[in-house]
Amino acid sequence: QGARADGLAVPSRFGTEVVARLLGLRLNHPAAQDFLELRPQDPATRAEAAYSAAQILSFGLLADSWQIAQVKSLAASFTLPQINDWQRQLLNTAFSKIGMPYVWGGVSDATETDFGVTARGGYDCSGFVWRVYKLQSYPNEGTLASTLRGRTTYTMSVEVPRSKRIGFTKLQPADVIFFGSRGPNSKGSQISHTGIYVGNGWFIQSSDEGVALAQLTGWYKQRFAWGRRPLREAGLQP
Template sequence: MSPRRVPLLTLLCALALAGSATSARAAAPLTGTRLHEELGRLALSLGVEPVSAPFSKVSVTSFDALMVRQLGASDVAASVQHEAWRAGLTPPPTFGTEAVARLLGLRDNLPYRDDARELYPTDAITLAEAKHSFAVASRWQGGAAEWVRGQFSTFALPRYSTAQRRVLALAISKVGMPYVWGGETDTRGAAYGGQVHGGYDCSGFAWRVFKLSGFSWGTAIHGRTAAQQAGEIQRSARIRLDDVRGGDLVFFGPGRFWMKATEQRIVHEGLALSPDWMVHSSDQGVYVSPLRLDPWRAKRFSWARRVLP
């Protein structure tokens, strides 16, 4: 479903700040005092002043916004936010900062057996999640803003049709939702074998946007997995990357353009914003990723499928 899912606690063992926490303590919300301490340490390592932060618990999205500011990438987030607004996608206020934070790798997924402990964007950030973020931010060694600025320098969205705007506005409104194995709904429920937490896997995200939304265009989609959705069109209808349009389903894996779609050949899926960008559910939850600039996706792009007229 996702190209690779790295367990959060594995990363914490390798990257943790000084001191260890019990699982109960790690799952507790980050306190305002600890937030100030860690922002101060990060700022000192970067040679900048720490940003102002509340002495209270903060949500995932509020924490990500603080981290983006501390890393000097607020201008990038504002530019991304404006471009989505200019394209008529009515982005939520957190879209730009979440796009930047997640492209930098500040978020991560728990192992699938712990999906019930995933965080919604409005949930209080936990100590474990915050420690992961600070560790990743430190690894950038001051280069985060420059790197993400270069990545988003190509973030230019085309003029969309009414159908494209409706579908893609819904898709980007879900940025920040967690990756949940087998997930396809916004809340927990009996779906795909029983969903323990709201969120989506890669094909479940497409299912949520096109099928569960009630969009009429979703009636053409029947299969639930990425391989099924990729394989239920004729080969003559497959689309190459250069011809991708906003709202197309884009598929990835070792499968090549002329091959039959199987679960081994098609392993990931997203919704294209353009030939250069997509929104999908993967290791950072629902987020925005480059298509051609990302080596894995450029090399592993199989084909695309047009659902919208």
């Protein structure tokens, strides 16, 4: 409800998929088995259902187990800052992919073959960002699609000069964010992950939980390297 209240057109599965991934109820298959990955609209297999059930049982029988309590608290705290129309359009695209699986090399909701494996659809981390900014069309977008030139996380991260990199405290919704082994001191070659900042300490990414929301805390905050603002690069916002 929070995302809708903030003016985003989120899919009906949004709440369920976000909570399921915060609880770790979805299994990520090895890259060589990406053909087993399911999209949100695909019927769950018995094996997938059994995995989710086993995860739930591992929490214990009490409804107030710490895992559930923590996720309830996170869900209740989710809000967005005030966003402009361009940020809303980009986040709507990003949020429409919630629940799609992590697929190595994936850039689409549809069937594609990447690295010799045919999957029903899905995204790796940079493929998700590529979809939102490069492959999705927006009215009057100008040069937005051309701001990202390279497909890989490394290339995306070094396309902007140091003077244009955005620090943690200056992030705005729809900024592309990068993570490296040495945090802000990372070199381009050490950047290994990317996502899109949502606001108020949340971001959206494709990781082993598929396309999901996560908090920019703990591991992610320690390894946050820098951000970039394609909307500014395209002259669509200051």
